[in-house]
Amino acid sequence: MRKLPRRFYARDTLIVAQELIGKLLVHRSDGLERIGKIVEVEAYLGEHDLASHSSKGLTERTKTMFGPPGYAYVYLIYGVHHCMNVVTEHAGHGSAVLLRALEPVKDIAARTQGPGLLCRAMAIDRRLNAHDLLSEEFFIAEPDGSAPVALVKRPRIGVDYAKHWAKRLLRFNLKDNPFVSQP
């Protein structure tokens, strides 16, 4: 297991999103080492992407998205659930990748099929917003001996308000994996 370097995140968001599939999300807290394999993500390309929070410009909530790559953007949605994103490209761009589903690998007791469930199972909340993903307790790693994977591309979820952006195939998941949120 090898931690992804900053330069992994400092690339085109479409590339980062697709290469995040199959990687391991690691969160060490409460004496546990929670690990899940990323099986489903969505790409949010930047200020021009009407489905992206950053399309409203730099605000108090979205300033993490406009920060440097390799940091976690965690926010509360519907007043109930947390969503975990990974900031990509360069500072000021406002792009990120939403993690939507994991396959449990270690110390995961709850379901992980969906962005809210994923955060609950991994003990992720707003306190981890703007947390460095090159830290020792919260990071993403390349699994040992990982093989090439088959990806499926679909439209993003819950973004019908975003006009033509709602139709774009910016959601990626592992083909035939039972842990994706909407097989």
Added chain:
DNA sequence: TGCACGATGAAC
């Protein structure tokens, strides 16, 4: 200062 509305999940 007030208010409409989500990158959702679970119950009904």
Added chain:
DNA sequence: TTCATCGTGCAC
């Protein structure tokens, strides 16, 4: 299919 529940962004 409906509802819970609240931070955010923007209108006033």
